[in-house]
Amino acid sequence: MKPIPLALLLVAPALLSAAEPVVRDLGIPVKSVSWVRLHPGRALDPQPSLTAPGEQILDYTYGRGPNGRASLLASMGQNNGGLFVLDIDLATGHCRQFNAPSPAQQYPTDSFRSPHTGILYVATAYDGHLLRYDPAHPERKLEDLGSIDAQATFPTGLDEAPDGGIWIGSYPNCTITRYDPATGRFTQFGSLDPTDHYVCPLCGADGTIAALAINVHPHLVVLDPRTGAHHAVGPSISYENKSQYLQFFKGADGYLYLDTFAGKFRVRGMALEPVTYLPVAMPGVDATYRHQYQEMPTMPGGIIPAWADGEDGDGMFRTILLQSVRPSLPPRTLNLDWHGDGSNIFMIHQGPDGLIYGSSFLPEHMFRCAPDGSGMVDLGRCSWALGEAYTMGNFSDGTMAIASYVDARISIYDPRRPYHYGVTAADNPRDYGSLDEVGLRPIAMAIVPALQAPDGRKVPEKMWIGSLPYYGTWGGTLAWLDPKTRASASHRNLVPDCSPYSLLWLPDRQQLLVGMSIMAGTGASPRALRGSFVLWDPIADRPVYAGDFGVKALSDVLALAPAGGGLVYALLGHTNETAKIIGAQAAGPVRIALVDPVARRVIADTPLPADYGDLPEHDCQFCLGSGPDGVYGMTAHVLYRVKPGTATTEVVWRAPAGDQLEKPGPWIGRTFYFATGWRLRSLTLP
Numbered sequence: 001m002k003p004i005p006l007a008l009l010l011v012a013p014a015l016l017s018a019a020e021p022v023v024r025d026l027g028i029p030v031k032s033v034s035w036v037r038l039h040p041g042r043a044l045d046p047q048p049s050l051t052a053p054g055e056q057i058l059d060y061t062y063g064r065g066p067n068g069r070a071s072l073l074a075s076m077g078q079n080n081g082g083l084f085v086l087d088i089d090l091a092t093g094h095c096r097q098f099n100a101p102s103p104a105q106q107y108p109t110d111s112f113r114s115p116h117t118g119i120l121y122v123a124t125a126y127d128g129h130l131l132r133y134d135p136a137h138p139e140r141k142l143e144d145l146g147s148i149d150a151q152a153t154f155p156t157g158l159d160e161a162p163d164g165g166i167w168i169g170s171y172p173n174c175t176i177t178r179y180d181p182a183t184g185r186f187t188q189f190g191s192l193d194p195t196d197h198y199v200c201p202l203c204g205a206d207g208t209i210a211a212l213a214i215n216v217h218p219h220l221v222v223l224d225p226r227t228g229a230h231h232a233v234g235p236s237i238s239y240e241n242k243s244q245y246l247q248f249f250k251g252a253d254g255y256l257y258l259d260t261f262a263g264k265f266r267v268r269g270m271a272l273e274p275v276t277y278l279p280v281a282m283p284g285v286d287a288t289y290r291h292q293y294q295e296m297p298t299m300p301g302g303i304i305p306a307w308a309d310g311e312d313g314d315g316m317f318r319t320i321l322l323q324s325v326r327p328s329l330p331p332r333t334l335n336l337d338w339h340g341d342g343s344n345i346f347m348i349h350q351g352p353d354g355l356i357y358g359s360s361f362l363p364e365h366m367f368r369c370a371p372d373g374s375g376m377v378d379l380g381r382c383s384w385a386l387g388e389a390y391t392m393g394n395f396s397d398g399t400m401a402i403a404s405y406v407d408a409r410i411s412i413y414d415p416r417r418p419y420h421y422g423v424t425a426a427d428n429p430r431d432y433g434s435l436d437e438v439g440l441r442p443i444a445m446a447i448v449p450a451l452q453a454p455d456g457r458k459v460p461e462k463m464w465i466g467s468l469p470y471y472g473t474w475g476g477t478l479a480w481l482d483p484k485t486r487a488s489a490s491h492r493n494l495v496p497d498c499s500p501y502s503l504l505w506l507p508d509r510q511q512l513l514v515g516m517s518i519m520a521g522t523g524a525s526p527r528a529l530r531g532s533f534v535l536w537d538p539i540a541d542r543p544v545y546a547g548d549f550g551v552k553a554l555s556d557v558l559a560l561a562p563a564g565g566g567l568v569y570a571l572l573g574h575t576n577e578t579a580k581i582i583g584a585q586a587a588g589p590v591r592i593a594l595v596d597p598v599a600r601r602v603i604a605d606t607p608l609p610a611d612y613g614d615l616p617e618h619d620c621q622f623c624l625g626s627g628p629d630g631v632y633g634m635t636a637h638v639l640y641r642v643k644p645g646t647a648t649t650e651v652v653w654r655a656p657a658g659d660q661l662e663k664p665g666p667w668i669g670r671t672f673y674f675a676t677g678w679r680l681r682s683l684t685l686p
Contacts, residue, residue, distance in 0.1 A: 466500025
């Protein structure tokens with residue numbers, strides 16, 4: 001063997017130390033759709049109807065009587081490639097698919113088909129544009145009509161006035177806009193309320209324009225379309241008072257009505273008129289109280305479409321059931337052939353079987369694959385919510401807990417059994433429902449093992465959940481569940497107007513460390529000024545400490561990770577959403593703190609370098625965690641390692657320009673799992 005030159009011996013260690021992590025794309029786990037809506041209507045070119053030969057139906061149909069053939073459209077949201085509209089062949093199920101002009105137009109947060117023209121209008125998030133599809137002119141495809149309002153990012157309501165104008169409500173500033181199809185002009189009327197953020201307009205047959213402002217103190221606002229003058233009418237309600245209610249709708253007579261705990265009213269012009277009876281709701285009108293039409297319209301021929309596998313099924317939206325208003329005609333199904341390209345990943349978890357599990361975002365489908373990405377499968381629905389799974393956890397018996405938005409619903413899944421979502425004991429995963437009436441987003445989870453109380457009593461293994469509160473409210477909950485007996489309890493306002501955001505089980509102390517956030521329910525602004533740490537005794541089920549551990553200007557405690565020796569690392573800062581509300585100066589920098597929960601003091605507190613960039617939009621509770629040789633953290637642009645015993649950090653990998661880390665996942669050995677949009681990815685250290 002020839003001797004190795006000395007120069008190579010000197011260079012080799014430098015080459016090894018400079019080795020870069022290996023980043024891989026493992027695949028796209030879920031290719032499903034969200035914000036789905038069917039739009040029955042009438043085609044403009046007369047064709048044979050769906051009635052039996054020699055028969056006619058002259059009932060209330062979505063169209064103008066028996067002339068013209070039935071027509072069915074659908075609007076669907078997706079992330080990879082943008083939302084799309086389907087023009088469905090009612091004989092075969094074949095779909096002509098029209099994608100949005102921009103791939104950034106991903107969510108059809110509102111859509112409405114005109115009963116007068118048959119045109120479909122789609123309002124998009126998060127760019128706040130209005131799109132149009134005219135089935136009489138499919139060659140025009142899905143047209144972008146422009147920006148609804150410079151302030152609008154998330155449209156919340158659509159309706160058509162008698163003069164043909166399209167009225168649009170938008171988040172975040174409770175704004176209302178009119179679009180004129182004849183001129184293509186948008187007219188902005190500004191904000192209808194300084195506190196509420198969402199608004200849902202309806203237009204009456206008498207020219208009345210009114211809108212339901214919702215989230216903080218839901219109430220009705222009437223507007224003069226000539227002058228833009230507006231004011232609130234009728235009662236307002238609080239989500240905290242379950243005896244109060246408001247329902248704003250358009251009646252079958254075309255007029256607007258308000259049903260409230262304080263009485264029933266017709267909305268006429270700029271005032272309310274008490275009424276004794278309320279009409280049924282008009283079909284084909286955008287509902288102000290759910291993301292669907294008030295009632296599904298009947299197509300010419302007396303056919304009513306519905307999803308056979310939609311929100312009330314497995315959430316796949318592949319099969320339509322066509323039913324007739326006449327019992328003598330049997331229903332039939334249509335299998336659709338639309339093509340999906342990818343749904344964003346919301347969270348990633350290593351299951352008790354060592355496999356990778358996760359959830360997509362709107363709709364919530366659970367997926368599974370091996371750590372190398374092989375065997376990737378979309379398992380389908382795992383919760384009634386169909387929103388997204390915020391957290392997952394592993395029990396000692398090999399089962400998993402899944403906590404989902406909305407209503408912080410809990411499902412239990414056994415990976416060893418066949419997959420079939422439902423609510424019975426035979427189903428897997430099994431939906432257990434919500435643990436309280438306050439929690440909306442189950443942001444944090446910890447599995448606390450079986451314990452023994454000082455009196456010898458056995459305390460079973462429990463899942464603990466920290467949740468942000470319902471829309472427009474303050475003060476989230478810390479709740480627990482015994483999955484064997486389904487016993488549970490919930491505690492609110494551990495710190496006034498704050499919510500649990502991160503949880504860490506401290507086995508040496510047999511305490512649960514709770515990181516508190518000032519975040520309010522969606523649509524409300526924070527009331528509290530500072531976050532907090534809470535130490536919780538899971539045996540006595542009570543707090544033993546609430547405070548700041550001596551951390552100055554304590555912001556939200558976004559994530560917690562064990563540092564060894566009884567110490568804990570905490571990621572301190574605010575989510576991007578909170579920072580926008582309170583302002584950058586009040587939010588301050590994102591920091592790493594090393595704290596001692598026993599001595600209840602801070603040891604080190606250091607801001608992250610500015611060039612690490614912002615935190616991801618969601619899942620900050622997973623942006624700090626245990627890695628192969630210490631604690632690692634993640635921003636949207638950098639994977640970093642915390643130097644042991646300090647609060648300083650070093651860059652492990654910096655995403656190249658145009659790339660980013662969006663969803664943090666687990667470490668398995670020396671491999672870190674994360675997601676960028678709809679792509680599941682891994683990063684392996686050298």
